[in-house]
Amino acid sequence: MKLAFFDTKPYDKPAFDQFAAEAGIKIKYYETKLNEDTVDLAAGADAVCVFVNDTVNAEVIDRLQQLGVRTLALRCAGFNNVDVKHAFGRIHVVRVPAYSPYAVAEHAIALLLTSVRRIHKAYIRTRDFNFSLNGMTGFDLHGKTVGVIGTGRIGRVFIDICRGFGMKVLAYDKYPAADLDNGDTVRYVSLDTLFANADILSLHCPLTEDTYHIINEKTLAACKRGVVLINTSRGALVDAEALLAAIKARQVGAACLDVYEEESDLFFEDNSGHILEDDTLARLISMPNVIVSSHQAFLTEEALSNIAETTVQNLLAMESGQCPNEVCFRGDAAEDCKTGKCF
Numbered sequence: 001m002k003l004a005f006f007d008t009k010p011y012d013k014p015a016f017d018q019f020a021a022e023a024g025i026k027i028k029y030y031e032t033k034l035n036e037d038t039v040d041l042a043a044g045a046d047a048v049c050v051f052v053n054d055t056v057n058a059e060v061i062d063r064l065q066q067l068g069v070r071t072l073a074l075r076c077a078g079f080n081n082v083d084v085k086h087a088f089g090r091i092h093v094v095r096v097p098a099y100s101p102y103a104v105a106e107h108a109i110a111l112l113l114t115s116v117r118r119i120h121k122a123y124i125r126t127r128d129f130n131f132s133l134n135g136m137t138g139f140d141l142h143g144k145t146v147g148v149i150g151t152g153r154i155g156r157v158f159i160d161i162c163r164g165f166g167m168k169v170l171a172y173d174k175y176p177a178a179d180l181d182n183g184d185t186v187r188y189v190s191l192d193t194l195f196a197n198a199d200i201l202s203l204h205c206p207l208t209e210d211t212y213h214i215i216n217e218k219t220l221a222a223c224k225r226g227v228v229l230i231n232t233s234r235g236a237l238v239d240a241e242a243l244l245a246a247i248k249a250r251q252v253g254a255a256c257l258d259v260y261e262e263e264s265d266l267f268f269e270d271n272s273g274h275i276l277e278d279d280t281l282a283r284l285i286s287m288p289n290v291i292v293s294s295h296q297a298f299l300t301e302e303a304l305s306n307i308a309e310t311t312v313q314n315l316l317a318m319e320s321g322q323c324p325n326e327v328c329f330r331g332d333a334a335e336d337c338k339t340g341k342c343f
Protein backbone atom coordinates (compact mmCIF):
# COMPACT_ATOMS: atom_id res chain seq x y z
CA MET A 1 0.00 0.00 0.00
CA LYS A 2 1.17 3.53 -0.77
CA LEU A 3 0.45 6.32 1.71
CA ALA A 4 0.77 10.06 1.06
CA PHE A 5 1.52 11.69 4.40
CA PHE A 6 0.70 15.42 4.69
CA ASP A 7 1.82 18.08 7.17
CA THR A 8 4.81 15.97 8.18
CA LYS A 9 6.89 17.06 11.15
CA PRO A 10 10.22 15.50 12.18
CA TYR A 11 8.62 14.00 15.29
CA ASP A 12 6.05 12.10 13.17
CA LYS A 13 8.53 10.00 11.25
CA PRO A 14 10.28 7.58 13.66
CA ALA A 15 7.12 5.81 14.86
CA PHE A 16 5.43 5.84 11.43
CA ASP A 17 8.57 4.52 9.72
CA GLN A 18 8.71 1.66 12.21
CA PHE A 19 5.05 0.55 12.09
CA ALA A 20 4.63 1.13 8.34
CA ALA A 21 7.76 -0.90 7.50
CA GLU A 22 6.43 -3.80 9.58
CA ALA A 23 3.12 -3.62 7.67
CA GLY A 24 4.68 -3.21 4.22
CA ILE A 25 3.25 0.28 3.75
CA LYS A 26 5.32 2.73 1.67
CA ILE A 27 5.07 6.32 2.91
CA LYS A 28 5.75 9.48 0.91
CA TYR A 29 6.14 12.31 3.38
CA TYR A 30 5.08 15.85 2.43
CA GLU A 31 5.70 18.86 4.65
CA THR A 32 2.84 20.76 3.07
CA LYS A 33 -0.70 20.53 4.40
CA LEU A 34 -3.40 18.86 2.36
CA ASN A 35 -5.71 21.37 0.69
CA GLU A 36 -7.17 22.21 -2.74
CA ASP A 37 -3.74 23.30 -4.03
CA THR A 38 -1.74 20.31 -2.81
CA VAL A 39 -4.20 17.45 -3.22
CA ASP A 40 -2.62 16.29 -6.51
CA LEU A 41 0.46 15.19 -4.54
CA ALA A 42 -1.70 12.23 -3.53
CA ALA A 43 -1.67 10.88 -7.11
CA GLY A 44 -0.65 7.22 -7.08
CA ALA A 45 -1.39 6.79 -3.38
CA ASP A 46 -3.96 4.35 -2.01
CA ALA A 47 -4.45 6.39 1.14
CA VAL A 48 -3.61 9.78 2.58
CA CYS A 49 -2.70 10.57 6.16
CA VAL A 50 -3.61 13.99 7.60
CA PHE A 51 -3.61 15.87 10.90
CA VAL A 52 -5.80 18.46 12.61
CA ASN A 53 -5.16 21.46 10.36
CA ASP A 54 -5.26 19.84 6.92
CA THR A 55 -8.26 20.92 4.84
CA VAL A 56 -10.49 18.06 3.79
CA ASN A 57 -13.46 19.83 2.25
CA ALA A 58 -15.77 18.67 -0.55
CA GLU A 59 -13.37 19.82 -3.29
CA VAL A 60 -10.43 17.94 -1.78
CA ILE A 61 -12.53 14.82 -1.22
CA ASP A 62 -13.78 14.84 -4.84
CA ARG A 63 -10.22 15.17 -6.14
CA LEU A 64 -8.94 12.40 -3.87
CA GLN A 65 -11.71 10.17 -5.19
CA GLN A 66 -10.78 11.03 -8.80
CA LEU A 67 -7.15 10.15 -8.00
CA GLY A 68 -8.26 6.73 -6.76
CA VAL A 69 -7.42 7.37 -3.10
CA ARG A 70 -9.62 5.03 -1.09
CA THR A 71 -8.88 5.97 2.51
CA LEU A 72 -8.28 9.17 4.44
CA ALA A 73 -6.47 8.32 7.66
CA LEU A 74 -6.62 10.99 10.33
CA ARG A 75 -3.73 10.67 12.75
CA CYS A 76 -5.81 12.40 15.44
CA ALA A 77 -9.11 11.96 17.26
CA GLY A 78 -11.07 15.03 16.14
CA PHE A 79 -12.44 15.17 12.59
CA ASN A 80 -13.97 18.65 12.52
CA ASN A 81 -11.62 19.54 9.62
CA VAL A 82 -13.19 16.86 7.41
CA ASP A 83 -16.49 17.25 5.56
CA VAL A 84 -17.61 13.81 6.73
CA LYS A 85 -21.06 14.29 5.21
CA HIS A 86 -19.50 14.76 1.78
CA ALA A 87 -17.01 11.92 2.37
CA PHE A 88 -19.82 9.44 2.97
CA GLY A 89 -19.88 7.03 0.03
CA ARG A 90 -16.82 8.66 -1.60
CA ILE A 91 -13.83 7.93 0.62
CA HIS A 92 -13.34 5.98 3.83
CA VAL A 93 -12.36 8.17 6.77
CA VAL A 94 -10.56 6.52 9.68
CA ARG A 95 -9.22 8.14 12.82
CA VAL A 96 -7.34 7.41 16.04
CA PRO A 97 -10.08 7.80 18.64
CA ALA A 98 -7.73 7.49 21.61
CA TYR A 99 -3.96 7.50 21.77
CA SER A 100 -3.14 8.88 25.16
CA PRO A 101 -5.80 10.64 27.16
CA TYR A 102 -3.07 11.02 29.79
CA ALA A 103 -0.96 13.16 27.45
CA VAL A 104 -3.73 15.73 27.00
CA ALA A 105 -5.07 15.67 30.58
CA GLU A 106 -1.56 15.99 32.02
CA HIS A 107 -0.81 18.92 29.69
CA ALA A 108 -4.00 20.65 30.87
CA ILE A 109 -2.80 20.24 34.45
CA ALA A 110 0.71 21.41 33.50
CA LEU A 111 -0.77 24.60 32.05
CA LEU A 112 -2.97 25.09 35.10
CA LEU A 113 -0.14 24.69 37.60
CA THR A 114 2.17 26.85 35.52
CA SER A 115 -0.44 29.56 35.46
CA VAL A 116 -1.62 29.56 39.06
CA ARG A 117 1.89 29.18 40.53
CA ARG A 118 3.44 31.64 38.02
CA ILE A 119 6.08 29.11 36.93
CA HIS A 120 6.36 30.83 33.53
CA LYS A 121 7.32 34.03 35.33
CA ALA A 122 9.68 32.31 37.79
CA TYR A 123 11.56 30.59 34.98
CA ILE A 124 12.32 33.88 33.28
CA ARG A 125 13.04 35.79 36.49
CA THR A 126 15.57 33.39 37.97
CA ARG A 127 17.43 33.06 34.66
CA ASP A 128 18.00 36.80 35.04
CA PHE A 129 19.03 36.32 38.71
CA ASN A 130 15.86 38.11 39.75
CA PHE A 131 14.86 36.30 42.93
CA SER A 132 12.03 38.65 43.93
CA LEU A 133 8.67 37.05 44.76
CA ASN A 134 6.61 40.18 44.16
CA GLY A 135 3.58 39.44 42.00
CA MET A 136 4.12 35.67 42.26
CA THR A 137 1.34 34.83 44.73
CA GLY A 138 -0.70 31.89 43.52
CA PHE A 139 -3.52 29.90 45.09
CA ASP A 140 -4.00 26.33 46.35
CA LEU A 141 -5.81 23.96 44.03
CA HIS A 142 -6.88 21.94 47.06
CA GLY A 143 -10.49 22.70 47.93
CA LYS A 144 -11.19 24.56 44.68
CA THR A 145 -14.05 23.63 42.37
CA VAL A 146 -13.21 22.64 38.82
CA GLY A 147 -15.88 22.60 36.11
CA VAL A 148 -15.25 19.97 33.44
CA ILE A 149 -17.18 20.11 30.17
CA GLY A 150 -16.93 16.74 28.41
CA THR A 151 -16.36 13.64 30.52
CA GLY A 152 -15.02 11.26 27.88
CA ARG A 153 -11.59 9.68 27.86
CA ILE A 154 -9.56 12.85 28.45
CA GLY A 155 -12.09 14.55 30.74
CA ARG A 156 -12.14 11.54 33.04
CA VAL A 157 -8.35 11.37 33.36
CA PHE A 158 -8.36 15.11 34.05
CA ILE A 159 -11.02 14.59 36.73
CA ASP A 160 -8.96 11.81 38.36
CA ILE A 161 -5.94 14.10 38.57
CA CYS A 162 -8.04 16.95 39.99
CA ARG A 163 -9.43 14.65 42.64
CA GLY A 164 -5.84 13.78 43.59
CA PHE A 165 -5.32 17.48 44.28
CA GLY A 166 -8.37 17.49 46.57
CA MET A 167 -10.55 19.50 44.20
CA LYS A 168 -14.32 19.26 43.88
CA VAL A 169 -15.54 18.45 40.39
CA LEU A 170 -18.67 19.76 38.70
CA ALA A 171 -19.11 18.01 35.38
CA TYR A 172 -21.29 18.53 32.34
CA ASP A 173 -21.68 16.16 29.41
CA LYS A 174 -24.39 15.88 26.78
CA TYR A 175 -24.22 12.14 27.35
CA PRO A 176 -23.32 11.72 31.06
CA ALA A 177 -21.45 8.58 32.09
CA ALA A 178 -23.41 6.31 34.41
CA ASP A 179 -20.52 5.66 36.79
CA LEU A 180 -18.91 9.07 37.30
CA ASP A 181 -21.15 11.08 39.65
CA ASN A 182 -20.37 9.89 43.19
CA GLY A 183 -22.87 12.25 44.81
CA ASP A 184 -20.04 14.00 46.62
CA THR A 185 -16.73 15.07 45.10
CA VAL A 186 -17.84 14.58 41.49
CA ARG A 187 -21.29 15.79 40.46
CA TYR A 188 -22.99 16.13 37.11
CA VAL A 189 -24.71 19.52 36.99
CA SER A 190 -26.30 21.81 34.42
CA LEU A 191 -24.03 24.13 32.47
CA ASP A 192 -25.53 27.10 34.34
CA THR A 193 -24.60 25.60 37.71
CA LEU A 194 -21.15 24.69 36.44
CA PHE A 195 -20.43 28.20 35.18
CA ALA A 196 -21.76 29.79 38.38
CA ASN A 197 -19.63 27.69 40.73
CA ALA A 198 -16.39 26.70 39.03
CA ASP A 199 -13.12 28.37 40.06
CA ILE A 200 -11.43 26.61 37.16
CA LEU A 201 -13.06 25.58 33.90
CA SER A 202 -11.59 22.90 31.61
CA LEU A 203 -12.96 21.96 28.19
CA HIS A 204 -12.80 18.32 27.08
CA CYS A 205 -15.70 18.06 24.64
CA PRO A 206 -15.42 17.82 20.84
CA LEU A 207 -16.07 20.77 18.54
CA THR A 208 -19.56 20.37 17.12
CA GLU A 209 -22.41 22.68 16.14
CA ASP A 210 -23.58 22.40 19.78
CA THR A 211 -20.24 23.31 21.31
CA TYR A 212 -19.05 26.01 18.88
CA HIS A 213 -18.28 29.08 21.06
CA ILE A 214 -19.65 27.34 24.14
CA ILE A 215 -17.43 29.84 25.95
CA ASN A 216 -18.71 33.21 24.80
CA GLU A 217 -19.53 36.66 26.17
CA LYS A 218 -22.67 35.41 27.91
CA THR A 219 -21.21 32.26 29.44
CA LEU A 220 -18.05 34.09 30.54
CA ALA A 221 -20.24 36.67 32.28
CA ALA A 222 -22.03 33.79 34.04
CA CYS A 223 -18.73 32.50 35.46
CA LYS A 224 -17.25 33.33 38.86
CA ARG A 225 -15.10 36.43 38.74
CA GLY A 226 -11.46 35.41 38.33
CA VAL A 227 -12.24 32.01 36.78
CA VAL A 228 -9.28 30.19 35.20
CA LEU A 229 -10.09 28.80 31.75
CA ILE A 230 -8.24 25.80 30.29
CA ASN A 231 -8.81 24.79 26.68
CA THR A 232 -6.93 21.77 25.38
CA SER A 233 -9.76 20.60 23.10
CA ARG A 234 -10.47 22.74 20.05
CA GLY A 235 -9.97 26.48 19.59
CA ALA A 236 -13.45 27.28 18.34
CA LEU A 237 -15.01 26.12 21.60
CA VAL A 238 -13.97 29.57 22.82
CA ASP A 239 -14.91 32.92 21.29
CA ALA A 240 -11.39 34.37 21.48
CA GLU A 241 -12.55 38.01 21.20
CA ALA A 242 -14.99 37.49 24.08
CA LEU A 243 -12.23 35.85 26.12
CA LEU A 244 -9.91 38.77 25.48
CA ALA A 245 -12.58 41.24 26.58
CA ALA A 246 -13.29 39.20 29.72
CA ILE A 247 -9.58 39.11 30.60
CA LYS A 248 -9.32 42.86 30.14
CA ALA A 249 -12.39 43.28 32.37
CA ARG A 250 -10.70 41.03 35.01
CA GLN A 251 -13.71 38.68 34.77
CA VAL A 252 -11.36 35.88 33.68
CA GLY A 253 -8.40 35.50 36.04
CA ALA A 254 -6.22 33.43 33.72
CA ALA A 255 -6.41 31.47 30.50
CA CYS A 256 -4.44 28.36 29.53
CA LEU A 257 -4.84 27.73 25.82
CA ASP A 258 -3.37 24.83 23.89
CA VAL A 259 -5.70 25.50 20.97
CA TYR A 260 -6.91 28.64 19.26
CA GLU A 261 -9.76 29.27 16.87
CA GLU A 262 -7.56 30.60 14.07
CA GLU A 263 -4.59 28.33 14.76
CA SER A 264 -4.50 26.50 11.44
CA ASP A 265 -2.11 28.88 9.64
CA LEU A 266 0.08 29.49 12.68
CA PHE A 267 0.41 26.57 15.05
CA PHE A 268 3.04 23.88 14.46
CA GLU A 269 5.17 26.38 12.45
CA ASP A 270 8.04 28.69 13.40
CA ASN A 271 6.67 32.17 12.83
CA SER A 272 9.25 33.88 15.03
CA GLY A 273 10.66 35.95 12.16
CA HIS A 274 7.26 37.21 11.06
CA ILE A 275 4.88 39.91 12.18
CA LEU A 276 1.82 38.25 13.67
CA GLU A 277 -1.24 39.40 11.73
CA ASP A 278 -3.72 38.04 14.25
CA ASP A 279 -4.24 40.90 16.71
CA THR A 280 -6.42 38.87 19.04
CA LEU A 281 -3.82 36.14 19.44
CA ALA A 282 -1.01 38.69 19.78
CA ARG A 283 -2.93 40.51 22.52
CA LEU A 284 -3.76 37.26 24.33
CA ILE A 285 -0.11 36.18 24.25
CA SER A 286 0.93 39.57 25.60
CA MET A 287 -1.16 39.10 28.75
CA PRO A 288 0.76 38.04 31.87
CA ASN A 289 -2.09 35.71 32.87
CA VAL A 290 -2.43 33.90 29.53
CA ILE A 291 -0.35 30.87 28.60
CA VAL A 292 -0.50 29.62 25.03
CA SER A 293 1.02 26.36 23.83
CA SER A 294 0.69 25.47 20.18
CA HIS A 295 -1.55 22.40 20.20
CA GLN A 296 1.11 20.31 21.88
CA ALA A 297 -1.02 18.52 24.48
CA PHE A 298 -0.87 15.29 22.50
CA LEU A 299 2.90 15.38 22.04
CA THR A 300 4.33 12.58 24.13
CA GLU A 301 6.38 9.60 22.99
CA GLU A 302 3.62 7.25 24.08
CA ALA A 303 0.97 9.16 22.13
CA LEU A 304 3.09 9.37 18.95
CA SER A 305 3.74 5.64 19.06
CA ASN A 306 0.05 4.84 19.66
CA ILE A 307 -1.01 7.21 16.85
CA ALA A 308 1.32 5.52 14.35
CA GLU A 309 0.39 2.00 15.44
CA THR A 310 -3.38 2.64 15.30
CA THR A 311 -3.17 4.49 11.97
CA VAL A 312 -1.30 1.58 10.39
CA GLN A 313 -3.81 -0.89 11.88
CA ASN A 314 -6.67 1.27 10.54
CA LEU A 315 -5.20 1.20 7.03
CA LEU A 316 -4.71 -2.57 7.11
CA ALA A 317 -8.22 -3.09 8.50
CA MET A 318 -9.72 -0.86 5.82
CA GLU A 319 -7.92 -2.87 3.12
CA SER A 320 -9.62 -6.00 4.42
CA GLY A 321 -13.02 -4.29 4.37
CA GLN A 322 -13.93 -3.05 7.83
CA CYS A 323 -12.35 -0.83 10.44
CA PRO A 324 -13.89 -0.08 13.85
CA ASN A 325 -12.29 3.38 13.74
CA GLU A 326 -14.03 4.42 10.54
CA VAL A 327 -15.86 7.74 10.90
CA CYS A 328 -19.18 7.50 9.22
CA PHE A 329 -21.89 10.05 8.62
CA ARG A 330 -25.35 8.63 8.74
CA GLY A 331 -28.48 10.74 9.11
CA ASP A 332 -27.53 13.71 11.23
CA ALA A 333 -24.65 12.29 13.25
CA ALA A 334 -21.05 11.40 12.54
CA GLU A 335 -19.85 8.44 14.54
CA ASP A 336 -17.47 5.52 14.36
CA CYS A 337 -18.81 2.90 11.99
CA LYS A 338 -20.39 -0.09 13.66
CA THR A 339 -21.47 -1.82 10.47
CA GLY A 340 -18.66 -1.56 7.92
CA LYS A 341 -21.30 -0.73 5.31
CA CYS A 342 -20.38 2.86 4.63
CA PHE A 343 -20.38 2.52 0.86
Ligand code: NAI
Pocket residue numbers: 077078097098101104149150151152153154155172173174175176204205206207208210211232233234258259295296297298299
Ligand atom coordinates in the same frame (compact mmCIF):
# COMPACT_ATOMS: atom_id res chain seq x y z
P1 NAI B 1 -14.23 11.50 23.91
O1 NAI B 1 -15.07 11.25 22.71
O2 NAI B 1 -13.76 10.33 24.71
O3 NAI B 1 -15.04 12.46 24.93
C1 NAI B 1 -15.73 13.60 24.53
C2 NAI B 1 -16.88 13.79 25.50
O4 NAI B 1 -17.56 14.99 25.13
C3 NAI B 1 -17.91 12.66 25.46
O5 NAI B 1 -18.17 12.20 26.77
C4 NAI B 1 -19.12 13.31 24.83
O6 NAI B 1 -20.34 12.78 25.32
C5 NAI B 1 -18.94 14.75 25.26
N1 NAI B 1 -19.73 15.68 24.47
C6 NAI B 1 -20.13 15.57 23.18
N2 NAI B 1 -20.91 16.63 22.85
C7 NAI B 1 -20.98 17.41 23.95
C8 NAI B 1 -21.63 18.62 24.23
N3 NAI B 1 -22.38 19.23 23.31
N4 NAI B 1 -21.50 19.14 25.47
C9 NAI B 1 -20.75 18.51 26.41
N5 NAI B 1 -20.11 17.34 26.22
C10 NAI B 1 -20.24 16.80 24.99
O7 NAI B 1 -13.04 12.41 23.43
P2 NAI B 1 -11.63 12.62 24.14
O8 NAI B 1 -10.68 11.59 23.66
O9 NAI B 1 -11.83 12.78 25.59
O10 NAI B 1 -11.18 14.02 23.49
C11 NAI B 1 -11.86 15.23 23.79
C12 NAI B 1 -11.40 16.31 22.84
O11 NAI B 1 -10.04 16.61 23.09
C13 NAI B 1 -11.41 15.89 21.35
O12 NAI B 1 -12.68 16.09 20.78
C14 NAI B 1 -10.38 16.80 20.75
O13 NAI B 1 -11.03 17.96 20.28
C15 NAI B 1 -9.48 17.18 21.92
N6 NAI B 1 -8.11 16.69 21.77
C16 NAI B 1 -7.08 17.62 21.82
C17 NAI B 1 -5.77 17.22 21.70
C18 NAI B 1 -4.63 18.20 21.80
O14 NAI B 1 -3.47 17.85 21.48
N7 NAI B 1 -4.84 19.42 22.27
C19 NAI B 1 -5.43 15.82 21.45
C20 NAI B 1 -6.58 14.92 21.47
C21 NAI B 1 -7.87 15.37 21.59
